[in-house]
Amino acid sequence: MPDVLPENDVERAQEIMYDAWESESARERTKLAKKALSVSPDCADAYNLLAEEEDHTLQEAKELYCRGIEAGERALGKKIFKEYKGHFWGYFPSRPYMRSRAGLMRCLWELGEHAEAIGHAKEMLKLNKNDNQGIRYILVAYLTELGLYDELEKFMNKGGYKDDCAAEWFYPAALLAFVKEGESKNAEKK
Numbered sequence: 001m002p003d004v005l006p007e008n009d010v011e012r013a014q015e016i017m018y019d020a021w022e023s024e025s026a027r028e029r030t031k032l033a034k035k036a037l038s039v040s041p042d043c044a045d046a047y048n049l050l051a052e053e054e055d056h057t058l059q060e061a062k063e064l065y066c067r068g069i070e071a072g073e074r075a076l077g078k079k080i081f082k083e084y085k086g087h088f089w090g091y092f093p094s095r096p097y098m099r100s101r102a103g104l105m106r107c108l109w110e111l112g113e114h115a116e117a118i119g120h121a122k123e124m125l126k127l128n129k130n131d132n133q134g135i136r137y138i139l140v141a142y143l144t145e146l147g148l149y150d151e152l153e154k155f156m157n158k159g160g161y162k163d164d165c166a167a168e169w170f171y172p173a174a175l176l177a178f179v180k181e182g183e184s185k186n187a188e189k190k
Contacts (some may be wrong), residue, residue, distance in 0.1 A: 010075045013043035014096065020049055029053055044072035044096035051103055058111050065104035072097025081127070088127040098124065102133055109142065117141055129160055136161050137168035144172050149179050 013036040020032035030053050036046040047068030051061040073081075076097060084091040089098060101124050108117035121139040125131060136159065143152040153176055156162070161169065 009040035010042050010093075013037070013040035014045060014093075017043060017045040017049065017096075020046075021176060026053055041153040042071040042075040042077075044068040044075065046102045047071060048096065048099050048103055051107075058107050062104060062111065065107060066098050068100030069097065069104060072100055085127055086129050089132040090128075094127075098128065098133060102135065105135075106136070113143065114146060125159070131161070134168075136164070137166065140169065140172045144175060149176055152176055153180070 005061050015037060016036040020029045020036070021093060023029045023032065031051060033046040033053070036043045045068070047064045051064035051068070056064070056163040072094075076094060080091065080094065081088075088094045101120055103119040105117050105124070108114075108120065116140065121135050121142065124133070124135045125139070128135075139155065140152065143149075143155065152172065156169075156173060156176065
């Protein structure tokens, strides 16, 4: 939680959301999220919490995440998207928006809207190349699951994460080498 006093309604609503996340009661978290929205309808994290906490269908959760994205876009303004593109997560107020995008991406995938989910993942990585949310691993899993090996290869080689040493990166690389080359020394090496 930031040590500075909130300056506007969005910041005041976000402060309420910090309290919501600290609450051990789901009922209290939901109540605080609704309170945050009464302070500012541009509080993306309130929509995120409601999508996660309340008993919703995937379609309803998707709609809440969409509302969170819209709220985040209004709260941030177009200038911030241009100014911080590439290192968006480093700008603290962008995080609720990015959480909304990630939530929407997951809902889209579960609803079978795979191309749209993949599109969101790619856009999030353009906004935040450092990928503090681990979206690259989700994207690699999506591409692997769909058998989109050419796209997977392109992303793994040119996406800017070639030197990643996480298992979530190595295993798909090994699978990709095996799919492309069969039992080869390169596939074994991966």
